[in-house]
Amino acid sequence: MTRRGLGAGLLTGLAAPAIAQSQSASAWPDRPVRLIVPFGAGGAIDTLSRTVAQRFSEFANGQSLVVENRSGAGGTVAGGFVAREKPDGYTLMMADVGSNAIGKLLNPGLAYDPATAFTPIIHLVNLPGVVIAHPSVTVKDLPDLIAQAKARPGAFTYSSAGIGNGSHLFMALLLRQAGVEMVHVPYRSGAEMVTALVRGDAQFGFPTVSSALQMIRGGQAKAIAVSTAEETPALPGIPPVARTIPGFNLAVWHGIMAPAEMEPALASRINTVFARVAALPEVQEAVFRAQAGRMVGGSPKDFADHIAREIARWEPLIREGGFKVE
DSSP, X not given: OOOOSSHHHHHTTOSOOSSOOOHHHXXXXXXXXXXXXXXXXXXXXXXXXXXXXXXXXXXXXXXXXXXXXXXXXXGHHHHHHHHTSOSSSSEEEEEOHIIXXXXXXXXXXXXXXXXXXXXXXXXXXXXXXXXXXOXXXXXXXHHHHHHHHHHSTTOOEEEESSTTSHHHHHXXXXXXXXXXXXXXXXXXXXXXXXXXXXXXXXXXXXXXXXXXXXXXXXXXSEEEEESSSSOOTTSTTOOBGGGTSTTOOOOEEEEEEEEXXXXXXXXXXXXXXXXXXXXXXXXXXXXXXXXXXXXXXXXHHHHHHHHXXXXXXXXXXXXXXXXXXX
C-alpha cells in the first residue's frame, strides 16, 4: 500500500455503514479485549486507560478491557506490536501522537507506518499541558523564563516523557516560537519526567496537568503557564502560554486505534462502545477531576482527520529540529 499523506490508508475500513451492523460485529466482544498502552504505569495515558477500562464491560457484553503497558521508543514499541495483530477487535491501542501519528517522521526506519498501519476508532480525550519549573529556578512567569533562557542559551534543561511525546513537542514548539534553546532530557513516561524534575535532574518540563498536579500542589514544582487557549480550572490563576505567544493552543490527545483493514461494521461497533463509556458523567467527571481533561468522542473519520491535522502541525518542527528515535 502506498503512502499518500494520511490518505486512503488511514481511512481504510472506516466509513460507518448506513445499514445495521453485521451479526459478527454486533456480537463483539465475546471474550476479554486487550488495550495496549504505549507508556509505563502511572502516567496520564495509563490513568486514562484504566479509567475507561473500569466501565467498559457495561457496554461490551460484560467482557473486560485488560490494560497492558508496553513502553519504549516513544511509544513505537507498542505501535509495532499492535500493527502486527489481527484487526478482529481483540487487540486495541490507546493512541498517542508518537506511536500513531508521527512515528515514521521521527524514525524513517520504523518497521510500520502509522499512516497505514492502523484503523482509527475514536478520539477520546484532550489533556491540557502545563509548563513547570523546579522550585529552585528563579522564574516568575513565562516572559521571565524566556528572558532568562535567551540570556543563557543552552544553560537550562527540560525533561519529557520521550522523544516525540507531547511533552517533548509542546516544549520544542514553545522554545522555537520564543526563539530560545534548552537541553532536552527524555524519559519513558509522564510520571518519570515529573519525578526527574522534582529531583532537580531538569529545570523545566511541559507535562500534562494531571502528571504534574500533585507536585504543583505540594510545592515540589511550580506552574508557569498552561498549553490551552484559556486557563484550566485545575490550576486557577495560571495563565495560558498564548498570553505571551499569541495563537499557542495545544492539548495532548489520546484515542482508540485498531490494526489496519478492520471491517467498517466492527470499527463502528467498537466506536459505539467507547463512545458510550466516554459519555458517562462519572467518566467525564473522573477525567476532568484527575486529569483536567475533556472527553471528545466523534466518528472514526473524525479521528482520522484529527490525526492528519496533527501530522501537518508537527512535521515541520520534527524535520527542522532533526528529532530522531533510533
